[in-house]
Amino acid sequence: MPGILTNTIADKNQLAADNVVLSSGSNEALQAAFVAWGKKGRVVMPGLTYTDHVGYSRRMGVELDLVPLKKDMSIDLDRIADAVDDSISLVYICNPNNPTGMTLDGDELRDFCRTVGKKAVVIVDEAYNDGMAGMRVGYGLARPDLASTIKNHLMAWSNVVGLAAANGIEPLPSQTNFVYADISRNASEFQKQMAARNVLNPNYSRISMGRIEDIRVFQQVFSDVYRG
Numbered sequence: 270m271p272g273i274l275t276n277t278i279a280d281k282n283q284l285a286a287d288n289v290v291l292s293s294g295s296n297e298a299l300q301a302a303f304v305a306w307g308k309k310g311r312v313v314m315p316g317l318t319y320t321d322h323v324g325y326s327r328r329m330g331v332e333l334d335l336v337p338l339k340k341d342m343s344i345d346l347d348r349i350a351d352a353v354d355d356s357i358s359l360v361y362i363c364n365p366n367n368p369t370g371m372t373l374d375g376d377e378l379r380d381f382c383r384t385v386g387k388k389a390v391v392i393v394d395e396a397y398n399d400g401m402a403g404m405r406v407g408y409g410l411a412r413p414d415l416a417s418t419i420k421n422h423l424m425a426w427s428n429v430v431g432l433a434a435a436n437g438i439e440p441l442p443s444q445t446n447f448v449y450a451d452i453s454r455n456a457s458e459f460q461k462q463m464a465a466r467n468v469l470n471p472n473y474s475r476i477s478m479g480r481i482e483d484i485r486v487f488q489q490v491f492s493d494v495y496r497g
């Protein structure tokens with residue numbers, strides 16, 4: 270199932286699957302990046318921004334360089350760019366910024382990323398773009414080598430229910446070890462196709478959580494058959 274969502278996000282952004290990092294909400298990928306690059310140098314960010322990342326980074330021993338906002342409370346991209354020297358490994362920009370709610374001009378931000386990105390890794394936190402915060406589904410888009418570094422620092426396992434929901438399958442809220450979902454296609458036919466791949470699941474629309482190795486096989490076959 271992670272494969273389907275990865276491909277959907279990649280296609281939507283005209284990128285390849287290895288540009289996509291799926292994570293448990295956007296926080297996990299963002300904070301994994303702080304840990305990964307914060308070990309290599311200092312992190313520069315606006316002086317007023319999303320406090321979760323500031324607190325988490327400090328607790329991880331990451332050294333932060335906070336650049337004050339402009340008088341109008343917008344992020345000072347020029348001053349942040351000036352602050353990027355050899356000691357800086359990561360630049361964090363939140364757009365729209367939390368807590369001001371103010372957005373940056375798209376062209377200015379792209380120019381900033383092109384220029385500053387040559388000197389340090391730049392993260393743009395767009396947590397308010399699409400996303401399924403409550404289901405803990407988030408994603409990041411990055412160059413494959415950077416995406417791979419972030420993936421190496423993730424901590425959570427794939428959230429099967431969240432991934433299913435992000436793929437358009439809405440399971441009922443379950444208090445058990447199975448989920449019951451409308452798969453919006455002929456379920457008997459779907460069951461036959463799953464059986465043809467040696468995944469037999471007589472209560473086909475009730476998905477039970479079995480042993481982890483069974484779930485992994487199930488996830489893969491379900492994804493393949495669901496995509497058709």
Ligand SMILES: Cc1ncc(COP(=O)(O)O)c(C=O)c1O
Pocket residue numbers: 293294295296297299319363366367394396400401402403406407
């Ligand atoms: C700027 C910003 N980044 C990240 C997050 C975390 O979002 P998520 O629920 O996708 O992990 C939030 C949540 O409020 C946020 O405001």
